[in-house]
Amino acid sequence: xxxxxxxxxxxxxxxMPLLLSGIKWTIIIAAVGLxxxxxxxxxxxxxxxxxxxxxxxxxxIYVEAIRGTPILVQALYLYFGVNQxxxxxxxxxxxxxxxxxxxxxxxSGAYIAEIVRGSIQSIEKGQVEAGRSxxxxxxxxxxxxxxxxxFKRMIPPLGNQFIISLKDTSxxxxxxxxxxxxxxxxxxxxxxxxxxxxxxxxxxxxVLTLTISxxxxxxxxxxxxx
Amino acid sequence: MKLFKKLFLLVVVLxxxxxxxxxxxxxxxxxxxxxxxxxxxxxxxxxxxxxxxxFEFLNESTGEYEGFDIDxxxxxxxxxxxxxxxxxxxxxxxxxxxxxxxxxxxxxxxxIKDERKEKVDFARAYYDAGLMVLVRADxxxxxxxxxxxxxxxxxxxxxxxxxxxxxxxxxKEVKPFPxxxxxxxxxxNGGADAVIFDSPNVLYFAANKGKDRVKPVGELLxxxxxxxxxxxxxxxxxxxxxxxEEMFVNGKYDEIYEKWFGQKPLSIPSA
Numbered sequence: 001x002x003x004x005x006x007x008x009x010x011x012x013x014x015x016m017p018l019l020l021s022g023i024k025w026t027i028i029i030a031a032v033g034l035x036x037x038x039x040x041x042x043x044x045x046x047x048x049x050x051x052x053x054x055x056x057x058x059x060x061i062y063v064e065a066i067r068g069t070p071i072l073v074q075a076l077y078l079y080f081g082v083n084q085x086x087x088x089x090x091x092x093x094x095x096x097x098x099x100x101x102x103x104x105x106x107x108s109g110a111y112i113a114e115i116v117r118g119s120i121q122s123i124e125k126g127q128v129e130a131g132r133s134x135x136x137x138x139x140x141x142x143x144x145x146x147x148x149x150x151f152k153r154m155i156p157p158l159g160n161q162f163i164i165s166l167k168d169t170s171x172x173x174x175x176x177x178x179x180x181x182x183x184x185x186x187x188x189x190x191x192x193x194x195x196x197x198x199x200x201x202x203x204x205x206x207v208l209t210l211t212i213s214x215x216x217x218x219x220x221x222x223x224x225x226x
Numbered sequence: 227m228k229l230f231k232k233l234f235l236l237v238v239v240l241x242x243x244x245x246x247x248x249x250x251x252x253x254x255x256x257x258x259x260x261x262x263x264x265x266x267x268x269x270x271x272x273x274x275x276x277x278x279x280x281f282e283f284l285n286e287s288t289g290e291y292e293g294f295d296i297d298x299x300x301x302x303x304x305x306x307x308x309x310x311x312x313x314x315x316x317x318x319x320x321x322x323x324x325x326x327x328x329x330x331x332x333x334x335x336x337x338i339k340d341e342r343k344e345k346v347d348f349a350r351a352y353y354d355a356g357l358m359v360l361v362r363a364d365x366x367x368x369x370x371x372x373x374x375x376x377x378x379x380x381x382x383x384x385x386x387x388x389x390x391x392x393x394x395x396x397x398k399e400v401k402p403f404p405x406x407x408x409x410x411x412x413x414x415n416g417g418a419d420a421v422i423f424d425s426p427n428v429l430y431f432a433a434n435k436g437k438d439r440v441k442p443v444g445e446l447l448x449x450x451x452x453x454x455x456x457x458x459x460x461x462x463x464x465x466x467x468x469x470x471e472e473m474f475v476n477g478k479y480d481e482i483y484e485k486w487f488g489q490k491p492l493s494i495p496s497a
Contacts, residue, residue: 083415087415095417174403176408176412188318189318189384192322192325192341192345
């Protein structure tokens, strides 16, 4: 039975340069997207804790809309939908990779917003009361007392989101981004070595995500001041 | 808390039950009857592309797949007396599916080429085609494949069109999409200057959904033949060849061809 097994591991090895060129985009899109995603998430997350009704509802609508739709739909909407409108009105288009970054930013932003909100709201009211009673303004209490503690609590779920967003980049083949999976699919299309190539592609993603996990663990340990 | 735990357990059990029964039924579907006698009870699984007009495509109103390939296979299956089920899937997944045995036949406007012949067996060619360049209707600089210097070409991943496009001299960039619809959209929206793809699909698109927005230019490039693919060593190949030969002479081929291409076949594909 195993004699019919005909695997050729030289194929993934020979196509490594092509696969690595894909990893370049996977990392760039994930990293840049998450950078902006964190900014969006922090702002929207604060909006979600706000007493101001308008800010609260705008933030809530954003979070529910983005969390409630698949990121693939968001990417297609952006690249084929929004681009169509932009093309016809202002004659400008968003490129594939840019669309990927925007999709990651908007998508992770929604999830990060909830992470931010949850962490902030988990800080005991006593901390805020203590800060205010010491004469610190609302802003200073937040900036010096609440945020540093909340940030520490955000690290594990943020790391989780980083891993998720990194894997989400694999969907962007549909908007012509030459990321890792797309490169792998192209090699399979010409060599038909599906087993070997997808094994290697999976392992490459694993290398990326495990790296994030390890860095995360290091950071968590560093911040264990108590 | 007790109620919550019970509900949770119930959900887990239900999920397992459904999961196992789903496994059971897909395992059944995967036993392909590749080399058994043609009057087998088990259905033959026929893979095709999800969208490749006019060979196979979804009729939005009826929800059924139709097209030249669909009609051709249906005619062949009737002659052979076999029952089959159609499985539209990602074009680039068809050959791996034949290799792994999850489908018995693949008919998808697939060009017969040597690299594919190493992995699967083809019955004799059933359609003569070529590639065609498509540009936006208002484009005046590109009149054919020789005018693509410094231009962006888009096409479908893993196809002969892709192989052809990357070999054209002077092309600035080739942007492949998993499905040709993406490439057509890209052309219309201005993200690429030209599409290079299979002539029947290009012409059909230009005459229908792409009317007044795109136009084919230049002549038929890179003549190629489409074939029906089978797992290596499949006994169906010989039977299908016999039926195809009959269809080429008894008028059935002409009938199906005219239905989808609006004219008599320009040529009968050579064996």
